[in-house]
Amino acid sequence: MHMLLKIAQTNGRVAILVTNQMQSAPDQVFGSNPIPIGGYIMSYASTYRIPLRRVYPEKFCAKLGISPGHPQLDTDFAIDKRGVVDYIDNQKGYLSV
Numbered sequence: 432m433h434m435l436l437k438i439a440q441t442n443g444r445v446a447i448l449v450t451n452q453m454q455s456a457p458d459q460v461f462g463s464n465p466i467p468i469g470g471y472i473m474s475y476a477s478t479y480r481i482p483l484r485r486v487y488p489e490k491f492c493a494k495l496g497i498s499p500g501h502p503q504l505d506t507d508f509a510i511d512k513r514g515v516v517d518y519i520d521n522q523k524g525y526l527s528v
Contacts, residue, residue: 432476449473453482490518 432449439447451473453465467473474480480497486507494505507518 432473436476449477 435447435449439445451467451469454468456464456466474497477497478499479495481493481495483491483493486492489509489511491508491510492505493508495501495503509516509518
């Protein structure tokens with residue numbers, strides 16, 4: 432993590448993306464908060480934390496959780512043959528924001 436942080440700081444226009452898989456806590460039955468498999472050390476070295484979750488098979492939600500200067504917000508997106516695209520609700524006929 433330190434090496435990636437150093438690369439991002441020396442090269443001003445480089446974005447570093449690190450993923451950390453989450454799992455449910457096996458000792459909690461109800462109201463389980465997911466815990467990171469890679470541990471919390473990855474969150475300490477990260478500037479932004481954006482958890483992703485699947486809402487429907489074709490719809491995903493990204494929520495900006497931790498940010499130094501941006502408000503918390505979420506957005507919906509889809510992944511199709513074109514790549515990552517804005518989610519369009521076919522039943523409502525408009526872009527879901």
